[in-house]
Amino acid sequence: MTGRPHLRIAVVGGGANDEHDVSLASAAAVVAALRTGGHTAAPLTIGRDGTWHDEDGSILSPADAVARLTSCDAAFPLLHGEHGEDGAVAGLLDLVGVPVVGSPVRAGALAADKWVTKTIADAVGITSAPAVRIDAADPVEAAAASVPFAPPLVVKPTSAGSSNGVTLVRRRDDLAAAIDHARSAGSTVLVESFVAGREVDVALFRDRSGVLRSGATLEVAVDHRGVFDRAQKYDGSAPFRIPAGISVAEHAAVAGAAATLYDVLGCAGVARFDFFVTGDGVVLNEVNTAPGFTEQSQVPRMYAAVGVGYVQLVDELLAAALG
Ligand SMILES: Nc1ncnc2c1ncn2[C@@H]1O[C@H](COP(=O)(O)OP(=O)(O)O)[C@@H](O)[C@H]1O
Ligand SMILES: [Mg+2]
Structure with a gap:
């Protein structure tokens, strides 16, 4: 306390x-x-x-x-x-x-749209998966045909969460159905190249004294040929590894990219930054400005691993908001 x-x-x-x-x-x-x-x-x-x-x-x-x-x-x-x-x-x-x-309005709104997040990340030199955005009004078959990347692809709504509407597409013939499915969970859709790598997340909050406080990194040990789906997120079957099994240099790259994004998006409170760590470097997946926050959720576990328990974390976040 x-x-x-x-x-x-x-x-x-x-x-x-x-x-x-x-x-x-x-x-x-x-x-x-x-x-x-x-x-x-x-x-x-x-x-x-x-x-x-x-x-x-x-x-x-x-x-x-x-x-x-x-x-x-x-x-x-x-x-x-x-x-x-x-x-x-x-x-x-x-x-x-x-x-x-x-987070205030601006950070919440920017990070809620994965396409906007990727665009901003790109502008500050943070890589994300090559992607095309498909507008709600675009005919599905034509949109699918225009995707310039080869499978495997990940199709997802630009603005949803909990893996709703997310499909891993291994065959081009399945792309149109995946776009339709993503549309049912959100109107605009992203088609991304599949990134093969470790899924590594890090959380940050700026504390009352202005210091950015990081939890331990967390690795989602999903099968690297699959995606972290809704069932795995909430049935406890996806093993988390804390800290992530990455090198010191990779850790520094993840931490640096997260800190840059926290500030460029204008976050406050706690935000979670999700990356893929690949042989070619760190690739941003998405930013969550209101991450899952049960005691068993990723963010509280990341802070618990650095000695900040749940009640203390809540108290520190209150202190940061009230100055
Ligand atoms: N481009 C990608 N390459 C590989 N896996 C991906 C990609 N995009 C998403 N995924 C997988 O799908 C999961 C859900 O996608 P994500 O973009 O995080 O959506 P949500 O906001 O629903 O969490 C991720 O945790 C990851 O496992
Ligand atoms: Mg996610």
Whole structure:
């Protein structure tokens, strides 16, 4: 504990997207940690239909939800994905004057779109997989035919999470169906070259004194011929290796790229930066500004491995947001 006074914190979970359940688990864990840490947690849940609910499940009007938020010292959103992580909730909190534990609008919005993230990374010299973006209006067959890369390919929505809509395509004939599938989880689609390498993630937050604090690197030990799919993410079957089995030089490359992205995107609070470490160097996959945050999720485990336990991590993030 950092000895902060008793605070009243709104914890916002759920969300009108396909990561609703994951978010509820993250929010419940933060509520428990806040209470353990001696703070008051005021849970607010956004339903799949976008309605706000209090802890008892009663529906709150938007005005009542804002009143709850403004009665708190800060809000800790745990909304993953659209209508939340994409800057939406940070924007609401900004406009009603509630400090947010996490990224502001700009970082959330930029990182929520994988195509935009890749474009920014490219501009600062960070490699990501060669990709084409397929617009929602593009006819599927023509779009598939225009992809200039050979399989294996990864097809995914530009703005989704939890591996929803992600397909590994090994045969060109399967590309159109994969594009259709990705569209069902998000309107614009990325077709990327498959990157063969170790999947290595690192988390960062800027603490109260302005220091960027990193957790240990984490390697997702997926079968390197496959993808880290939704089932593996949440059934606990994907072994995590902490720290990742990479060299000192590779570690430095991952850490440096993550720090650059944290600042160029304008992140605050904790963000997770996901890379592939290949024989040819480090390749960015994506940035999560509201990463999974149960105690068993990647980010808390990364910090636990460097001696920052869950309750302390929550407390440090509060301290960073409140200055
Ligand atoms: N270009 C790629 N090459 C290899 N694997 C990929 C590629 N893109 C995604 N994957 C795999 O698919 C998983 C999910 O894709 P990701 O872009 O991280 O989407 P999400 O936002 O749903 O987590 C990744 O964790 C990784 O295993
Ligand atoms: Mg991912």
